[in-house]
Amino acid sequence: xxxxxxxxxxxxxxxxxxxxxxxxxxxxxxxxxxxxxxxxxxxxxxxxxxxxxxxxxxxxxxxxxxxxxxxxxxxxxxxxxxxxxxxxxxxxxxxxxxxxxxxxxxxxxxxxxxxxxxxxxxxxxxxxxxxxxxxxxxxxxx
Ligand SMILES: [Zn+2]
Numbered sequence: 001x002x003x004x005x006x007x008x009x010x011x012x013x014x015x016x017x018x019x020x021x022x023x024x025x026x027x028x029x030x031x032x033x034x035x036x037x038x039x040x041x042x043x044x045x046x047x048x049x050x051x052x053x054x055x056x057x058x059x060x061x062x063x064x065x066x067x068x069x070x071x072x073x074x075x076x077x078x079x080x081x082x083x084x085x086x087x088x089x090x091x092x093x094x095x096x097x098x099x100x101x102x103x104x105x106x107x108x109x110x111x112x113x114x115x116x117x118x119x120x121x122x123x124x125x126x127x128x129x130x131x132x133x134x135x136x137x138x139x140x141x142x
Pocket of ligand 1: 101128130
């Protein structure tokens with residue numbers, strides 16, 4: 001018979017989480033300081049103090065990025081050593097583009113719409129290899 005058991009799915013804490021938290025603290029501090037200086041500028045009609053708010057906001061953003069990067073560096077070092085680490089390693093976002101499956105070119109033009117299996121599909125022609133390309137089904141929601 002099966003039974004419930006505890007399984008580690010991720011870790012929290014560690015110096016990497018504290019470093020990242022410190023960066024978040026500086027970011028929040030910069031936002032609060034910027035809001036304060038905007039308030040002072042509007043209430044006292046001294047608009048030159050807005051530059052102080054911009055300066056403190058940019059300092060908070062810079063420290064947040066730096067400390068987040070340091071925390072990510074610590075996580076990657078721990079992962080390389082096989083040690084558990086708190087939080088998640090930052091991964092870049094994938095950028096996609098539509099390309100011809102035959103030659104990989106992104107140089108194609110739309111020709112006409114055709115019905116395939118009762119679904120209208122946009123049709124394209126590759127300008128590099130002259131292949132006919134079937135686009136995704138184009139559904140209309142009326
Ligand atoms: Zn092609």
